[in-house]
Amino acid sequence: MDNNDQHQGSTAEPKQPEENNPTTTRSWTIHDFDIGRQVYLAREKASKRILAIKTLEKEQLRVGGVVQQLRREVEIHSRIRHKNILPLYATFQDDSRGRHHHHRMLTSIYFMVLLVYLVLRYAPHGDLFSALRTAPCGRFVISFLLPVHLTPLS
Template sequence: MNVQKCGCKENRPQNSVRAGCSSCSTNPHKMPADSFKVPAVPISRPLHTSTKVNLNDNKEPCSSGLKCDLPGKKDDKKKSWSLSDFDLGRPLGKGKFGNVYLAREKESHYVVALKVLFKSQILDSEIEHQVRREVEIQCRLRHPNILRMYGYFHDEKRIYLILEYAKHGALYKLLKERGRFDEKTAAIYVRDLTRALVYCHAKKVIHRDIKPENLLIGHNWELKIADFGWSVHSPSSRRMTLCGTLDYLSPEMIEGKPHSYAVDIWSLGVLCYELLVGLPPFDAKDSSQTYRKIRYVIIKYPEFISEKAKDLMGKLLVINPEQRLPLTSVLQHPWILENAPEGAVPPPHNPEQGQHH
């Protein structure tokens, strides 16, 4: 099968590539940066708090019990955000279209992550619709396992997204430090991601790009879905666009068939395997081998994987989308119930503890 590759977003190491999508840059004509239109989303201001924090250290402000919006404030709508409202701190990450910085809102001292995107790069790569979609979707989602977007603003050259600060960074980084997770930790992350996906699907949102790089770890080591750049609001539930990361693409997507919410269920199974093993299940030397493994669901389970974990992954990684285990049933699966009972939280991570081998 010949599927066009795309470099629209940051790729994972080695053979993990983006499949062809409508976001690829095909138009050589550049558009002026001021032609970028941002979506109209209600903006509310963070709650005032006396918390003080040094923006250049790694200490997390105590956020216990804080609510980040004051929707009832009368002056909320009168005042728009601007860069002068924030003190900028250390960089948290870099991407193809901009950078993420630790920031503190001056009036409330509330600490956030400020994602700065360059309009010219967005327009050159023809992903304006993707950024608009990301903002429109994420601003409206409210779930403990979904990274909050508090609002946004823009100037002549840049777009600024005001995001919840996830202290411990990407799950991908944590996974690489540990090598792999024990079954209890992996089950807790799978449970919490499942809950977030149940919420997304109830809101008619398909994420379409679940992977460790797009999952962040909060102050209490809780999982949070972060990147909604490939997400769609899909009341019709059937999509044709081919997108996402190769290792996590479902069989129906690589074959160009219509896809629905079940693509997220497939990705959940892939993630479960990667958390337990340290590598995605269809990892191969080149993309053609990965495509083949996905298409025929060729999986090898290491001996240390429990039978119940294998059973869950086997029910998620099914070729026929309609036969994949529903998300509500995932939460009732014996592997989840035994390893991630209600109230169980992921253990803190100490990099000096060493890796699993």
């Protein structure tokens, strides 16, 4: 993907191939995607489908004591079907045998940052938190938020 394929600031959804839903039974690794300049925008190589990939550092999850919380959220998120919640297609993580690792330099010492990846439907207009953060005084028009709030989860 080129540098123009960015998640933020884009108002048009990237062109998608035929409506091939990513399979949730497939075992993905980071090598199955072309990653854009922004970490969050990806194109699955096999289907050419544009997706979002959220990355979380394992060490930060462990230090923050939120590993179990993340597991619960992933379990709940994978079962929810709601028009206002992006579907979670898959999760995967780096393994310790070198499949995919990010290296960072800290005072000339290299260490590995192992990541957890969440594969979600791409949202061309961003997320609600970002929209609230940029809205004047963090407010939205009630006609926009009320239907989101009142729609029951399935």
